[in-house]
Amino acid sequence: xxxxxxxxxxxxxxxxxxxxxxxxxxxxxxxxFSGLAAASFVAHGVINSINSFSKEGLGxxxxxxxxxxxxxxxxxxxEVIERAIAIHKDLVERKQAEAKRLGIPYDPSMxxxxxxxVDTPNGKHRYLDNxxxxxxxxxxxxxxxxxxxxxxxxxxxxxxYNPKQFFxxxxxxxxxxxxxxxxxKDGEEQFDNRQNDRPFRGVDSLTQAWALMSSGLLEPFVLPxxxxxxxxxxxxxILAPFSAVEELLELKGLPASASAAERLERTKEVRAKAPDxxxxxxxxxxxxxxxxxxxxxxxxxxxxNKDKKDYRQPDxxxxxxxxxxxxxxxxxxxxxxxEKELAAKQQEFDRxxxxxxxxxxxITFRIVGVMPDIEFGLGGPAFGINEIIxxxxxxxLGGGWFTPAEATGKDPFLNELFTAPSIFSGPxxxxxxxxxxxxxxxxxxxxxxxxxxxKVGLEGNPIQYCIEQGKGPFDIMPxxxxxxxxxxxxxxxxxxxxxxxxxxxxxxxxxxxxTVGRMIADSRRETAVFRAIGAKRLDIAEIYLVYAICLxxxxxxxxxxxxxAFALYAxxxxxxxxxxxxxxxxxxxxxxxxxSLYGWHTPNVLVIVGLALAAGLxxxxxxxxxxxxxxxxxxxRDET
Amino acid sequence: xxNVLESExxxxxxxxxxxxxxxxxxxxxxxxxxxxxxxxxxxRKATGPVLVKTENLSxxxxxxxxxxxxxxxxxxxxxxxxxxxxxxxSGSGKSTLLxxxxxxxKPSEGKVIVDGQDLTRLSDRALSNFRNKTIGFVFxxxxxxxxxxxxxxxxxxxxFARTNRKExxxxxxxxxxxxxxxxxLKHLPKELSGGxxxxxxxxxxxxxxPKLILADEPTGNLDSKNGTAIIELFEKVREEFGxxxxxxxxxxxxxxxxxxxxxLEDGRVxx
Numbered sequence: 043x044x045x046x047x048x049x050x051x052x053x054x055x056x057x058x059x060x061x062x063x064x065x066x067x068x069x070x071x072x073x074x075f076s077g078l079a080a081a082s083f084v085a086h087g088v089i090n091s092i093n094s095f096s097k098e099g100l101g102x103x104x105x106x107x108x109x110x111x112x113x114x115x116x117x118x119x120x121e122v123i124e125r126a127i128a129i130h131k132d133l134v135e136r137k138q139a140e141a142k143r144l145g146i147p148y149d150p151s152m153x154x155x156x157x158x159x160v161d162t163p164n165g166k167h168r169y170l171d172n173x174x175x176x177x178x179x180x181x182x183x184x185x186x187x188x189x190x191x192x193x194x195x196x197x198x199x200x201x202x203y204n205p206k207q208f209f210x211x212x213x214x215x216x217x218x219x220x221x222x223x224x225x226x227k228d229g230e231e232q233f234d235n236r237q238n239d240r241p242f243r244g245v246d247s248l249t250q251a252w253a254l255m256s257s258g259l260l261e262p263f264v265l266p267x268x269x270x271x272x273x274x275x276x277x278x279x280i281l282a283p284f285s286a287v288e289e290l291l292e293l294k295g296l297p298a299s300a301s302a303a304e305r306l307e308r309t310k311e312v313r314a315k316a317p318d319x320x321x322x323x324x325x326x327x328x329x330x331x332x333x334x335x336x337x338x339x340x341x342x343x344x345x346x347n348k349d350k351k352d353y354r355q356p357d358x359x360x361x362x363x364x365x366x367x368x369x370x371x372x373x374x375x376x377x378x379x380x381e382k383e384l385a386a387k388q389q390e391f392d393r394x395x396x397x398x399x400x401x402x403x404x405i406t407f408r409i410v411g412v413m414p415d416i417e418f419g420l421g422g423p424a425f426g427i428n429e430i431i432x433x434x435x436x437x438x439l440g441g442g443w444f445t446p447a448e449a450t451g452k453d454p455f456l457n458e459l460f461t462a463p464s465i466f467s468g469p470x471x472x473x474x475x476x477x478x479x480x481x482x483x484x485x486x487x488x489x490x491x492x493x494x495x496x497k498v499g500l501e502g503n504p505i506q507y508c509i510e511q512g513k514g515p516f517d518i519m520p521x522x523x524x525x526x527x528x529x530x531x532x533x534x535x536x537x538x539x540x541x542x543x544x545x546x547x548x549x550x551x552x553x554x555x556x557t558v559g560r561m562i563a564d565s566r567r568e569t570a571v572f573r574a575i576g577a578k579r580l581d582i583a584e585i586y587l588v589y590a591i592c593l594x595x596x597x598x599x600x601x602x603x604x605x606x607a608f609a610l611y612a613x614x615x616x617x618x619x620x621x622x623x624x625x626x627x628x629x630x631x632x633x634x635x636x637x638s639l640y641g642w643h644t645p646n647v648l649v650i651v652g653l654a655l656a657a658g659l660x661x662x663x664x665x666x667x668x669x670x671x672x673x674x675x676x677x678x679r680d681e682t
Numbered sequence: 683x684x685n686v687l688e689s690e691x692x693x694x695x696x697x698x699x700x701x702x703x704x705x706x707x708x709x710x711x712x713x714x715x716x717x718x719x720x721x722x723x724x725x726r727k728a729t730g731p732v733l734v735k736t737e738n739l740s741x742x743x744x745x746x747x748x749x750x751x752x753x754x755x756x757x758x759x760x761x762x763x764x765x766x767x768x769x770x771x772s773g774s775g776k777s778t779l780l781x782x783x784x785x786x787x788k789p790s791e792g793k794v795i796v797d798g799q800d801l802t803r804l805s806d807r808a809l810s811n812f813r814n815k816t817i818g819f820v821f822x823x824x825x826x827x828x829x830x831x832x833x834x835x836x837x838x839x840x841x842f843a844r845t846n847r848k849e850x851x852x853x854x855x856x857x858x859x860x861x862x863x864x865x866x867l868k869h870l871p872k873e874l875s876g877g878x879x880x881x882x883x884x885x886x887x888x889x890x891x892p893k894l895i896l897a898d899e900p901t902g903n904l905d906s907k908n909g910t911a912i913i914e915l916f917e918k919v920r921e922e923f924g925x926x927x928x929x930x931x932x933x934x935x936x937x938x939x940x941x942x943x944x945x946l947e948d949g950r951v952x953x
Binding site: 044045048051052054055058059567568571572573574575576577578579581673674675678 | 784787807810811814821825827828830834842887
């Protein structure tokens with residue numbers, strides 16, 4: 043073989059021929075590889091940033107969320123349906139007896155039936171209506187006898203994997219059943235019966251998005267100087283969503299057109315002012331809430347008709363509470379004595395059969411952390427760049443309101459609120475922490491159950507199905523953006539990168555083969571002359587291989603420069619946006635931290651250079667082998 | 683006459699030595715002197731040992747289904763230091779004979795022995811070495827690399843001989859000087875005239891100090907003046923380096939400069 047320097051010198055002469063074709067090849071192949079390079083730089087930037095931010099969240103912990111497999115086959119369960127019918131019959135009989143005793147009218151036909159019959163091609167089919175008192179009672183009895191998987195089941199399933207500790211969370215909303223929670227604004231209760239069109243934003247989201255969660259999971263998200271203890275003034279610590287804190291601070295929400303820089307500034311402002319904000323929430327149970335709605339409607343009706351001479355106010359009028367979260371007062375009562383007696387008897391009758399007395403109270407909260415808002419695709423396109431960024435830097439906990447579960451031990455009312463029996467209250471979400479990523483990974487891989495409902499069937503029991511599959515009755519996944527999820531993301535990227543790299547290399551190789559093949563064909567005469575003056579076949583091969591390497595390096599260089607430019611552009615364009623989300627999602631204590639979308643990753647750059655080289659060398663191999671077998675005399679004769 | 687020739691030979695040998703001893707001015711002067719005395723010399727008879735010998739050489743090509751006998755039973759001998767011209771009409775087999783002697787192609791039958799080596803028995807690698815070290819090729823169309831300057835073009839055979847950079851650079855400079863192209867070393871081939879390009883090609887052929895120069899129509903692409911200059915350069919080379927020259931030509935003027943003319947007709951030696 044001739045010296046590399048000489049081979050390079052001779053190879054470089056080839057790069058000076060067919061410049062347009064060469065340029066097109068470098069640009070097209072380079073663009074293909076630049077996609078890989080850009081993806082690599084951006085992915086590495088994101089992974090670095092998540093690593094950096096997640097040190098402050100749950101990032102360095104190995105957590106798995108286990109969602110109990112639930113099933114609602116009791117809707118068609120004949121045993122439950124029969125039990126509901128029996129309860130209904132008993133209820134009607136008791137109500138008839140009680141109505142008779144109290145001397146009030148009662149029409150059994152008005153009592154809602156717990157079973158609905160539907161005509162189907164196979165005849166009549168019965169379904170349970172669990173909204174009826176009898177239906178609800180039957181379901182609660184069934185769930186007591188057949189409990190859904192809980193923490194004890196998870197402990198048994200996780201035991202072989204050496205778990206470190208367990209956590210849980212539970213949303214309040216299923217328990218409310220008509221009760222309401224309203225944030226007092228400036229200490230005053232707001233009275234309106236308008237339907238909230240954005241139930242998941244601002245302070246109004248509390249009713250829908252308030253959850254109890256183990257303090258072990260909340261601690262990393264507590265703002266500096268705050269703690270998760272119930273205050274000496276009885277204030278309950280809460281981590282509130284961003285838009286709610288904004289509202290409590292009386293900051294006007296930024297318009298959708300606000301720049302990322304403006305949002306970043308707002309984030310910093312909210313984070314700085316949020317600690318220790320105290321606010322009251324008025325809780326009204328279903329009876330109180332219903333009375334208040336009645337009072338609001340009546341007051342509006344009176345206001346509307348105040349100028350009508352023939353308007354007559356109802357005999358019984360409820361007024362608006364005179365103090366924040368106060369009782370709903372009667373402001374007019376011109377009923378007869380008999381009417382009042384009948385109403386009192388009806389109230390007693392209702393109380394006997396489950397209608398509670400009105401109850402209201404103020405709960406005082408203290409903000410100890412700021413969480414992202416719950417996003418349900420509200421506003422903006424579902425697959426926009428902002429949604430992608432939001433997905434990348436999703437909070438470990440998710441969005442919403444969080445109160446430490448331990449607070450229920452110090453506040454009996456809170457405990458009562460979250461433990462009220464409800465058929466809609468699914469089992470708690472459970473979490474298990476491990477000491478190592480490997481333990482967590484093995485646990486998730488081996489124990490997660492995703493029932494195939496096509497096999498389980500509508501009336502089948504998915505829990506039984508999971509057990510038969512040798513798995514726990516839980517759908518288990520890495521929790522939030524912790525290191526496990528990050529590892530999965532990295533592996534996922536690696537897999538996609540690998541396939542993309544293969545595809546790109548093959549296509550680029552084919553494109554390069556065209557150019558290298560053409561160049562080798564064009565150089566037949568020169569090859570023949572070199573052979574005539576003493577070049578060995580290996581010398582010729584070396585020259586063309588060095589040419590292919592030079593071409594590959596140019597392609598790789600182009601790809602890296604374009605990929606770098608794209609990643610830097612992406613960083614310039616979206617880094618602030620990502621920082622806004624990351625600061626809240628990870629509760630970064632350093633508010634000047636930035637989330638970069640660019641990261642240099644030498645191994646991936648070397649892989650891209652290597653792939654370009656491989657594509658170039660393979661593309662040269664076939665035309666070169668064909669060329670080396672040729673007779674130099676023929677080539678010289680053909681060309682002259 | 684013999685003494686005159688010996689005297690010329692000594693003068694040219696002196697010039698050659700001076701070139702290789704970096705005494706360039708003296709070398710150029712010596713070359714000019716030598717070339718003047720060489721002009722108009724009579725044909726001479728070969729006396730040195732045999733350098734090239736072909737025995738019953740035949741070459742048959744297959745073109746489609748047709749077999750073309752390019753050479754038939756050719757047996758010739760060429761002695762060291764001889765200047766031989768292969769002449770004959772187009773298609774007579776002279777270029778084929780040249781290529782077989784140069785080890786660029788294999789005969790269908792017969793033997794080619796050059797410098798004691800039977801080329802028909804050499805491997806591809808050994809043939810490459812043979813072409814690199816023993817033969818210097820000169821082509822009608824020069825075949826210089828268009829993107830390399832003259833100096834680098836001259837060194838290409840030395841690259842394939844793995845000669846070190848310094849040595850081949852010095853040799854290229856000396857040969858450029860010897861062929862009158864010392865001031866064109868940095869130029870690209872496109873900046874040279876046809877005559878200059880062919881002189882450069884001859885210098886390139888001489889770089890590895892071959893025993894035999896094979897030139898295929900070296901003046902075919904040149905005007906008469908440049909053609910003559912090239913032939914004179916071959917004569918000088920033969921005289922100074924003792925190199926054996928074999929030229930394929932159609933041009934009787936070129937042939938007239940040779941010591942011997944081998945005429946081919948229909949693949950056979952006619953004279």
